[in-house]
Amino acid sequence: xxxxxxxxxxxxxxxxxxxxxxxxxxxxxxxxxxxxxxxxxxxxxxxxxxxxxxxxxxxxxxxxxxxxxxxxxxxxxxxxxxxxxxxxxxxxxxxxxxxxxxxxxxx
Amino acid sequence: xxxxxxxxxxxxxxxxxxxxxxxxxxxxxxxxxxxxxxxxxxxxxxxxxxxxxxxxxxxxxxxxxxxxxxxxxxxxxxxxxxxxxxxxxxxxxxxxxxxxxxxxxxxxxxxxxxxxx
Numbered sequence: 379x380x381x382x383x384x385x386x387x388x389x390x391x392x393x394x395x396x397x398x399x400x401x402x403x404x405x406x407x408x409x410x411x412x413x414x415x416x417x418x419x420x421x422x423x424x425x426x427x428x429x430x431x432x433x434x435x436x437x438x439x440x441x442x443x444x445x446x447x448x449x450x451x452x453x454x455x456x457x458x459x460x461x462x463x464x465x466x467x468x469x470x471x472x473x474x475x476x477x478x479x480x481x482x483x484x485x
Numbered sequence: 486x487x488x489x490x491x492x493x494x495x496x497x498x499x500x501x502x503x504x505x506x507x508x509x510x511x512x513x514x515x516x517x518x519x520x521x522x523x524x525x526x527x528x529x530x531x532x533x534x535x536x537x538x539x540x541x542x543x544x545x546x547x548x549x550x551x552x553x554x555x556x557x558x559x560x561x562x563x564x565x566x567x568x569x570x571x572x573x574x575x576x577x578x579x580x581x582x583x584x585x586x587x588x589x590x591x592x593x594x595x596x597x598x599x600x601x602x
Contacts, residue, residue, distance in 0.1 A: 379545065412588050414530075421578055421592035422522075422530065433590060465530050467587075473518060473535040473542040475587040480529045 380404055380468050384478035391483060395456050399481045401449040401466035410470040413442055413451045416480075417462045425464075426451065453483075461485060487511040487591040489579050494596030497569045501600075507562040507579030507593055515557035518582035520589060521564045523575040531575075534564065535587055569600045 381404040391397045401411065413426040424433040426442035429449060439454040453460055466478040493505040507519070518537040524530050534553040535542045541553050552565040562579050576597050580589035 414589070416530075421594055422589070423592070424583075424588065424590045427583070427588045463529075467530075467532070467589075469587045473520075473537055473540070473582075473587050474544075475520075475532045475535075477522075477530040477532060 380407060380470065380476050382466055382468055382476050382478035384464075384466055384481045386481060387479070388482045388484060390485070391456055392485065393456055393458055397453050397456055397483065399451045399464055399483070401444075401451070401478050403447045403449075403468055406446045407468040407470035409445045410468055411442075411444065411449050412467045412469060413440075414465045414467065415460075415462045416465065422465065456483070487581060489581065489591060489593035491577065491579055491593045491596035494577060494598045497566070497573075497598060497600045499569060499571060499600060499602055501569050503566045503569065503598060505564040505566065505577055505579075505596060505598070507564075509560045509562065509579075509581070512581065512591075514555075514560040516585075518585045518587065519553075519555065519562045520580045520582060520587055521551075521553060521562075522578045522580055522589070522592075523573075524578070524595070525572075525575040528575075532587070533577075535582065536562070537582075537585055566598065569598075571600050573598060574600050 409429040414422040416422040520535040576595040581591040583590040
């Protein structure tokens with residue numbers, strides 16, 4: 379099983395700041411990596427797939443990069459609505475997927 | 486508009502069973518890969534199972550106890566939960582995969598399963 383590890387667990391930032399979240403895979407997943415955002419009491423929302431492609435309707439301040447085992451999600455200028463938990467997910471094994479443990483972005 | 490509505494959650498007994506349903510609309514259900522993901526209270530996301538056509542996939546943690554299925558005539562996805570354990574207590578989400586994959590582009594709001602005697 380591919381293990382996904384996210385860091386840090388919690389990120390304290392201020393609105394307007396640039397922030398970077400990391401995700402590491404225990405073995406190469408090529409670019410088969412997605413990012414999701416989850417706000418309290420809500421279902422997750424797809425942000426990024428293919429490591430760097432924004433999903434429909436996702437603002438350009440969200441960007442993803444990486445390949446193989448190292449990936450990052452960058453929020454260029456944090457807005458108040460971006461405070462949430464972010465999860466990475468590998469889908470290199472086609473219909474088997476594993477999530478990271480999440481990074482909470484808080485004020 | 487894609488809509489996914491889970492039901493069937495509630496209180497289950499240790500060792501007992503529950504059957505979750507997910508009613509889908511707004512897309513071609515029969516040709517879509519579908520998945521179940523759960524989230525224990527205050528914890529992260531855990532992928533459980535996916536189905537594409539008649540092919541099923543399971544996380545090792547639930548492979549022997551949970552069964553995914555679908556009824557394309559009713560646009561409904563199911564997850565049969567057997568041999569329930571306390572650690573199965575969680576919100577259970579159904580989600581639609583994009584392009585027949587496990588990139589989950591639409592999610593339901595979840596149904597809560599509580600396992601307790």
